[in-house]
Amino acid sequence: MPAEAGAAEAAVLRIHQLSCRFGGLRAVDNVDLSVARGERRAILGPNGAGKTTLFNLISGDVFPTAGRIEVFGQDATSTPARKRIKLGITRTYQTSRLFLPLTVLENVYLAILGVAGGHLRPLRLPQDRAYREQARALAERVGLRDRIAVTVGSLSHGEQRQLEIALALAGSPRIMMLDEPAAGLSPAERGALTELLLSLDPSVTLLVVEHDMDVALRVAQVVTVMHEGRIVAEGSTAEIRANPLVHDLYLGRGYSSRSASDARS
């Protein structure tokens, strides 16, 4: 009993039998997941496996049809999306959701303002300068030092992906979810991204959906593999590398329930 209580305390994110159906489609089907503080977890799986829907459920962009989400031991299943950032959850999106007519600095400033509050204040106060300084520091951290005053619409794809991460870093997050951060990046940019992710505060929990195995397996310690809305494998990076099921899924040989049960045991 005490051991279990200890495990519950260590888990920052616990998901119980979570399901999300869109009509007849079970996008996420009876998923159980427990993520420890400071854990770096990659979520792998072919397209349509339910990875992004799982992220949407955790961030509150979509609500589940069944199941429970606990964040730091608190039930957050029906917490509105805008309140989840106060629990320390931030995320990026697979296709960038940025404020294109605004500058890089203004984009990060908005992310900082989101956590700081005072959204209805129609006055400029000294703290806004402090927010801007924080925004500048974050933009520099993701490698956008020379692009601070540039309108986001005129950034390159890679730069927009960097900015996505800067927005998720604002407001000292405790659980960060990155949805395909390396998608469309050049090899050099992938290297820089990996370095950035490895340099994060070790107490921050990181969930990464990523198709690039080099990035995913270098950053992650634990890997969860999803297929058709279910979790079909879970383990350390070494275990997953050796798992024949994962090879099957990614090489397109299809998957049988027998190999799935093998993988679980």
Added chain:
Amino acid sequence: MKLTGLAGWLWLKRIGLAGVGVIVVLVPQLFSTFTASAIGLQTLVLGIAAASLIFLNAVVGMVSLAQTALYGIAGYTVAKLAVEQGVDPWVAALIAVLITVVVALLFGALASRSEGIYFLMITLASAVIAYYFFSQVSAFGSHEGINGVAPPALLGKPFVDPTGMYYTALICSLLLYGLIVYVRRTPFGYALQGVRDEPVRMRTLGFNVPMLRMAAFGFGALIASIAGVLLVWYNSNVSPGAIDLTRTIDLLTIAVIGGLGRIEGAWIGALLFTIVQTYSPQYTDRFETLIGLTFLAVVLASPGGLAGIAIGLDRWVRRRLGEGLERHGPGQGRADAG
């Protein structure tokens, strides 16, 4: 020495703007009473009303057709208080603005959950409801409206001498323009621009998107209500005709001609609209056709309206003159891009 071209253009622009400024300030002295009133004053008042529409579109991405209904609420309130209750016009104006903003916030609480075309349809419905409400309820004078509304003594009689009224409208225009420009750069203003560009992202960043939309609608109503008060003082009456569907469409036309993306466009569009409206009857009785053609010509030339054309022209000239500049010092060109 290629710089002289660009510097010359900048000076020309400055002189031009200063010239426009001087003319705007001296309208009552330079022009006849009729022109100062029918063109000058009308442009300023319609410009304020259109600015409320452009603010909502440019900053928050909400296209509202309820702005005439809102200025109608302010206009009817000020008229009823001044004529029937004998309330001091300034106090009546203040109450009218407050009531309009409260009504807008209540309406915004309901309407702000819908977006795009659905929001537009709800505001259109509210414009129609306001029109029928004021034209049916006898307490508001039904079809006749409320007549004999006297503006504050300070402003004189607008039809005899529009000077006082003109400067009041000019000061209101400048203050409201300055206010909108300032608010854009505050946390509230940035939050609204965020809602315009990426509401989903705003939500996960911790913003209450419906509440921001509601507050924006209230702010737009503040601007529209001042136009409503000025309009009633200027006409000395208010009637359902001032808020019917034709006026709603006129306001949208003004905003589009001026430029839906730029606040300045409100007054530019209002000026062109007022000129066409005032002088076209001398030549034709087809005012609607003429304003429709003007609308088409402007929209075809530039989706940003007249303000967009002016900015495009400025950029074009600067690029032509800046070509030499870039050859001399590429650093300058980059700084400009930033």
